[in-house]
Structures are given as C-alpha cells and as structure tokens.
Amino acid sequence: MAAIKKKGLQTLMFAEPPFITSSASLVGPKEGEGPWAKDFDRILDDYLFSEKTWEKAESKMLREAIKLSLGKQKLQPQDAELLLAGDLLNQIISSSYAARELNIPFLGLYGACSTMAESLLVGAMAIDGGFYERVVAATSSHHYTAERQFRSPIEQGVQKVPSSQWTATAAAALVVQKAGTGPRISCATVGRVIDMGQTDGANMGGAMAPSAADTIATHLQDTGRSPDYYDLIVTGDLGAVGMGLAGELFVKAGLVPSPNYSDCGVLLYDGLQGVDSGGSGCGCSGCMLAGPLLRKIKNREINRLLFVATGALMSPTSSFQGESIPGIAHAVAIENM
C-alpha cells in the first residue's frame, strides 16, 4: 500500500495543514544590534543571562523562549502535549535541561543547524497524524558554547578567514496546533545527507550548500511547483559563501526561473558586525523564522515561504579523524491559506 500523505520521493503533504499559532525568540546582544532588533521578543544584555555558565544560559534561553511562545496565547507549559527540540551541544543538553524544568513530554532531535525545520516537520507530522493537538518546536544555539565545543577557547588569538561564520546566540520556539489561526504548514521535504567531500571547517556554507540545493530541487520536483510559487525560499545558515554556491547549484539543477532566494545567515547580521561570511547555528534560522519571517507572513508581505534549514553533521572527533563534512537540509512550506 502506498503511503497516502507522501508525494514523490521525499515530500510529505499534510491533509489538514497544521497552524503555527505562536512564536517567540530570544537573542544575544550581538544579534540585537543587527537589522531585526524589533522583531525579537527579548534581547539579552549579556551572554550569561544571569547564569554561571554559557551552557546554562543557552538552556535558559531555550526554556524562556518556549514559555514565552505559549504565554503569548495565555497558555502554561503543561498545556503543550509534546516538545520537540534540539541544539548543537553534546547530548543536546540545552534542550534536555530545558525540558527538565518544563514538564512537557519531550523528544530530543539532532539535526545540527537544521533542527528548526526538523522539529517543525516532525511536529506537523505528529499533528496531522492525529496524535497531538498542540506541540512546541524549538531550538537554540549560543556563540560561546559552540565555540568552545567545536573550535578553540574564546581568548585564544586565532585568525578567522573570510569564509568562516559566526554562531548566533539565539533561541526560538514555535507553537504548532491542529486548530487555530496563523500561517499553515502545507508540506515538508525530508532531506538526504549529502557529502561533497568538503573538509574545511572554516567553510561550513560550502559543505552544506549541495544539500540545500538538493532538497530544494527535490521539493519542487515532488510537489510539481515552480520556484516562483514561493514568495521567498530561504536557507538556514549557508552564509554569503554558501549562498553564492547554492546559486550556482540552482543553475546546474535547472531551476528556472531562479528562485526568490535568500539565506538567514546573510540576513541576521549587517555587514559591519565582523561576522565574515554570516551567521550560523540552530538559533540563526530559528530566530529569523520566529521573528522577522513570521511577522512578514502575518503582514502578508510574504504569503508562501519555503524554509530550508541546513545542518553540517560533523563532530570535532570526526574532523580530527579526517572525515569530510556531511550536510543536510529539510524544507518546510509555510503558507497563508
């Protein structure tokens, strides 16, 4: 028997598209100095958020974002039936420790920086499958927790290269419901892991761009939509270098007309903030969706958005063992209906 809600190779079509009824975002000071300060619910004064360690601060940011997203609908954490969350830290501690305080049934996800799309699409499946009525999809990243895990100590004097990216300090949470008001998740495409043999940890956009192009091309093929069906196709955190590469790959994949395309990593900061190629991290695409992008959808500046969060699935161990960097991208179509 064929799967009734699957179309083409990798795309899920939701029979009753779930609603995104609420969203919340918390960002760090640097993100607050960027062009979207008004769209974020809260901008932190410092990176520790009154905690003793950066890890605790990140977990608290995620917890507060989840509470805030529910609070906007005058709901308590226990009103949510399921929490889907993930982050970049080993054993996804930011999410697990946030869930410890919240008392919501919890499924932890790991998709590196693609987690916002992954949690949204799993949440939409859980709702359209009839298992839940209200789930929360959330993710977080923190510049200093990511730096110390993946790169070098903060005070060490190393020189960055122009293709390197800045991990965003941000947490985002979206409430997805079976019924309500707001934009709806019409379909989603689960991405494949694509590895083009890139090993440069200072050029993650280059490692992830092929997976983004593959998922977007597959999504359009599966749904039979043309690129101009969407008012905007936005990738997660390819940065300027990865975005340029994705543009080249669109041409190679024969995407005509070429998509109205941008990237959250390029949008999150303005050019003078010393972030080289752009932003990255789970929170980068997360806060851009929860903040500016959903605001634009609500104002009907954007009616059809294809949100394609991208992740690089390596670890420090795999890098030291000489492995290349595999990329993944999941696409979620968010539409005013």
Added chain:
Amino acid sequence: MNMNNNEQLKTAQQEEYHHLVNRVKPKPPVVKNCLWAFVVGGLICVIGQIILNYLLSMGLNKQDAGSLDAIIMVFLGALLTGLGVYDDLGQKAGAGSIVPITGFANAIVAPAMEFKREGYIFGVGAKIFSIAGPTLVFGFVASVLIGLIKLWMIK
C-alpha cells in the same frame, strides 16, 4: 563494475564541486595579513629586546637575562590574554602574535580560563595543555633527539 562506476562518478562530482568552492570562496587578504603579522610580531620582538638590553645593563649575565626576559614576556602574554586583549590582537596579526613566546602563553592561559567552569581538576588541570600540549610533546621529543645526536658526535 556498476559500483565502481558510481564511485568514480561521485569522486568526479566532488572534484568538480571542490573547484567551484575554490572559485567562489573569498581569498584572505594575504598582503594585509602579512603586514599586520610583520608589524605586530616585530613589535613584540622589539619589546623583548628592550627588556633584554635593560636586564643586561643592570649587570645580569647573558643567560640569566635571557631567561628572565622570557619569563617577563610569558607573563605579559598571559596578562593580555586575561584582560581579553590577546584574541583581538590575534584576529588582526595571525602568526605575528602566535609565533612569539607571548603566543605560547596565550595558548596555555586561554584554555585554562575557558575550562575553569568544569572545575580545577577536570577543567583547568586536564585541559590547560589542550592547545599547547603538542608543542610541548614534540618540543621534548626534538630536544631528546638533538641530545642523542650531540652524544654521538662527541663520541
């Protein structure tokens, strides 16, 4: 056979993509970086020389003055790391601030500061040489080798 062809195709695609990445990727400003490295690295050495000359003028012999000079430069590197200045310097100067002995101090103090939150034993104690460790290990290996060579030559 089919498997082999697929492997070849994949390698060809990866190579093609690698060329594309190299074409699109912005090049680091080499000349600017070299100038910064030269000026900052040179200045650090000049400061070291001034201290050395001062110590010699105070009547210390050459070996003692050299040791004390190194100790002072390590202290300065550690101090600037603690004040949060050395990483900003490193972003501009690159090898200019990594290669001198102050860079070595930075490579030890930075992880020590970073991992203090995991405690003094498994944090500071275990991680303090996580960056400088290789330099120490291979420095010791080199000194042992050179010692052996000298031993043979004297025989």
